[in-house]
């Protein structure tokens with residue numbers, strides 16, 4: 001990614017309140033094509049709410065604009081946003097347990113395809129299983145998969161319709177260090193294949209390994225943006241995580 005790559009996703013002064021709580025408060029950010037952009041912040045900072053606003057699931061901003069690939073999307077349906085090439089994963093491994101690995105891919109492909117074939121291409125399904133290194137029988141049920149394999153399947157489901165932008169919500173949650181390393185390698189390969197990514201993550205080593213730039217949210221506001229090494233040593237960020245006075 002070069003610094004002059006075109007902006008693929010822009011949030012402009014996006015806000016969302018729940019009652020008197022400003023969950024996302026005038027957030028602006030830009031993600032360039034080919035970039036891996038990290039998003040961190042303490043619990044309740046507004047990260048998942050921001051993802052929901054970017055993808056229309058299940059809420060809309062109170063104010064502000066979201067522009068994806070040159071078009072405003074803040075009032076589009078989640079389905080149209082997915083079809084436009086913006087796919088996401090969720091904090092919990094959202095796979096259909098009663099369906100097979102392959103059936104999960106077929107369902108996802110039908111939902112998020114680019115408006116062409118609803119029936120997915122079996123070769124494409126096998127290709128994404130290779131990308132995420134999910135081996136074994138693709139007709140086996142998803143409910144027997146280990147945590148890292150459920151994450152592989154969830155990411156494969158997001159990739160099957162060839163998105164240009166992938167939003168990942170805490171992909172490393174619950175993984176042991178060896179599986180975190182496997183996930184970092186996997187996401188690095190996906191990024192190298194040209195998929196732009198925004199990653200919410202509490203496991204900061206994942207962002208240090210993958211993100212060219214990152215932002216930190218606290219109480220709904222962005223408090224720092226830049227390269228991970230600088231952002232994570234910013235006194236405002238240290239205090240947001242550890243409390244007042246921690247950075248002294």
Ligand SMILES: Nc1ncnc2c1ncn2[C@@H]1O[C@H](COP(=O)(O)OP(=O)(O)OP(=O)(O)O)[C@@H](O)[C@H]1O
Nearest residue numbers: 018021022023041042043044045046047048049050
């Ligand atoms: N639908 C909702 N109704 C009311 N409050 C909500 C709703 N969704 C989120 N919130 C509140 O908005 C704030 C931001 O929540 P959000 O889940 O976006 O934080 P987060 O940064 O993703 O946290 P975590 O790291 O724990 O997942 C929290 O105080 C949360 O309780």
